[in-house]
Amino acid sequence: MGEGIGIDKKINIKGLVCPYTFVKAKLAVEDMEVGQVLEILLDYEEASRSIPKSMEDHGQKVLKVEKINDTDWRLVIRKEKE
Amino acid sequence: MDFTEDQLQRYSRHIILPEVGGKGQRKLLKAKVFIIGAGGLGCPVGYYLAAAGVGTIGMIDNDTVELSNLQRQIAHSTKTLGMSKIDSAKATFEALNPDVKVVGIKERISKDNILDFIKDYDIVVDGSDNFPTRYLVNDACVIAKKPLVSGAILKFEGHVTTIVPGEGHCYRCLFEEMPPPGLVPSCQEAGVIGAIPGVVGSLQAIEVVKLILGKGDVLKNTLLIYDALKTTFRRIKVPKNPDCPVCGNNPTITELLDYEAGYCAVR
Numbered sequence: 001m002g003e004g005i006g007i008d009k010k011i012n013i014k015g016l017v018c019p020y021t022f023v024k025a026k027l028a029v030e031d032m033e034v035g036q037v038l039e040i041l042l043d044y045e046e047a048s049r050s051i052p053k054s055m056e057d058h059g060q061k062v063l064k065v066e067k068i069n070d071t072d073w074r075l076v077i078r079k080e081k082e
Numbered sequence: 083m084d085f086t087e088d089q090l091q092r093y094s095r096h097i098i099l100p101e102v103g104g105k106g107q108r109k110l111l112k113a114k115v116f117i118i119g120a121g122g123l124g125c126p127v128g129y130y131l132a133a134a135g136v137g138t139i140g141m142i143d144n145d146t147v148e149l150s151n152l153q154r155q156i157a158h159s160t161k162t163l164g165m166s167k168i169d170s171a172k173a174t175f176e177a178l179n180p181d182v183k184v185v186g187i188k189e190r191i192s193k194d195n196i197l198d199f200i201k202d203y204d205i206v207v208d209g210s211d212n213f214p215t216r217y218l219v220n221d222a223c224v225i226a227k228k229p230l231v232s233g234a235i236l237k238f239e240g241h242v243t244t245i246v247p248g249e250g251h252c253y254r255c256l257f258e259e260m261p262p263p264g265l266v267p268s269c270q271e272a273g274v275i276g277a278i279p280g281v282v283g284s285l286q287a288i289e290v291v292k293l294i295l296g297k298g299d300v301l302k303n304t305l306l307i308y309d310a311l312k313t314t315f316r317r318i319k320v321p322k323n324p325d326c327p328v329c330g331n332n333p334t335i336t337e338l339l340d341y342e343a344g345y346c347a348v349r
Binding site: 019022023024026027030054057058059 | 090095103105
């Protein structure tokens with residue numbers, strides 16, 4: 001599953017819509033150390049585009065965005081800065 | 083401190099800002115701000131700080147709500163006419179946001195009580211409507227080393243400045259002495275457009291939020307003047323005066339004075 005990327009924390013935000021998808025993702029990143037990796041599971045399509053964009057705007061690194069089935073996306077984000 | 087689901091929703095537009103985030107919102111929820119006056123300026127300042135989730139808002143005012151207040155004092159209403167401004171504002175702010183504790187004080191601020199009132203707060207906001215109070219609040223904040231966000235309004239004009247004792251100017255660096263009584267008219271004498279305190283109070287609220295977050299540049303060593311007739315904002319540099327009687331190198335004002343002497347309070 002990790003394709004060689006170690007996952008330090010996972011959140012499942014299925015059922016949430018914007019902006020709460022990003023609120024939850026951002027709070028999860030805040031609680032991590034720089035260098036740690038977050039996996040996000042979501043089912044709100046718009047967030048599969050907006051979360052990666054917002055994370056990059058906030059200085060974090062988007063490692064992966066993948067559609068894993070008909071309804072769900074998996075994002076992998078590495079914390080680059082506080 | 084973990085946020086409740088209600089808090090995540092209420093503060094979501096804060097949390098998604100890079101300058102705020104969960105950390106900044108927690109700072110806001112822990113912050114304590116003391117507002118002088120529940121009038122034209124105190125209403126919008128308190129309203130926005132309550133909305134922002136500033137955890138403790140102290141507020142002092144000794145007046146009751148009058149019909150002539152309602153053209154600009156937006157925390158009060160026709161239903162609260164005759165009620166103390168403190169009770170009226172407290173009900174409004176707590177209805178807006180139950181996270182906020184409003185500590186209301188129905189007294190006149192004076193040299194004998196101000197230091198005791200402000201000592202437990204992080205930041206002071208001056209929304210008073212007269213010079214003796216403005217100088218009292220300035221001198222008290224310099225002596226107590228409390229950041230002060232000062233606002234003033236008249237007619238179509240508003241002033242905002244942020245005083246950070248030890249770092250920047252104070253009100254007496256700007257205007258060393260009070261103007262003689264009668265020289266500067268009051269709003270009661272000269273009038274004020276109702277939205278002016280809305281603009282100035284909102285600017286004050288943002289200065290407070292920036293001080294709490296530690297983000298951006300506040301109006302330190304700067305006086306901001308809003309001219310609503312021309313729709314202009316001017317920034318005036320106000321250097322710290324080394325000879326300032328209260329914040330200078332050799333201050334002559336080291337305890338609070340009798341600011342009312344010679345002033346008849348035009349209310």
